Amino acid sequence: MSGDTADDLASRIAERSLAKRGANYAAEVRRLLDAALAVMKERGTASRPRVADIVAAAGLSNEAFYRHFSSKDALVAALLEDGTLRLRRYVDHQMNKEPTPERKIRRWVEGVLAQAIGETADTTRAVEWNAGGLGEDSMKAKLSADRPMASLLHEPFTELGSAEPDFDALLASHAVLGMLADYLWRRVEPSAADIDRIYEFCLRTVNPR
Structure with a gap:
């Protein structure tokens, strides 16, 4: 296998990996948004949910939250x-x-x-x-x-x-x-x-x- 062919293959694999990661990340963001909306609706104007409450409702980790949102x-x-x-x-x-x-x-x-x-x-x-x-x-x-x-x-x-x-x-x-x-x-x-x-x-x- 030539160097150019190997580089092309590596690039294609990397692109597939990035595309899959991007789709996973988009799904994480949607889960966080939907969970936040549900928790806020449930609490109304009685109390503001914490990040921990939103993460728990989304079934994700703090790491996932801060991967997409700074706060x-x-x-x-x-x-x-x-x-x-x-x-x-x-x-x-x-x-x-x-x-x-x-x-x-x-x-x-x-x-x-x-x-x-x-x-x-x-x-x-x-x-x-x-x-x-x-x-x-x-x-x-x-x-x-x-x-x-x-x-x-x-x-x-x-x-x-x-x-x-x-x-x-x-x-x-x-x-x-x-x-x-x-x-x-x-x-x-x-x-x-x-x-x-x-x-x-x-x-x-x-x-x-």
Whole structure:
């Protein structure tokens, strides 16, 4: 076997090993995120779980935890980001069912405010509560939901004639997510009338009258 052939074989084996390790690590991260979410939901706003509690629920070791997260704060930041991605995918899917920009915006409002209803509200509240004392990097993750959610409004706002769809979408996103936080902390579910008014506000953001 020539040196080049041996090197190629070694490279292929190394690549397979790295790919397998990457898949295993991704599975570890998902187990930690899911376990943290479950423990936080169970405890609500009564107490914040320790790393040991999360590791135990995930069936993993402290070594596995710190392989992926520098601290519990980093894990909570990742949970916030993961929650934003899940919410964005869900709302985007709902919006794609609608034929008009008005109906897309309505679906957007309903999807965001659904986070303040039932068991979903309990989970969202618990994660947000655990994020309450985090540092600068984690706070950036907490605030980052505005722009991903606003991006879904860009197209319908443009269709409705917004002169500055990026700005208007971000304004609407910031306002509605702010209302979501208010409902969560007051432990009040938005009424049908509330949803109507918030939807109308979003339309006025595009076309003030």
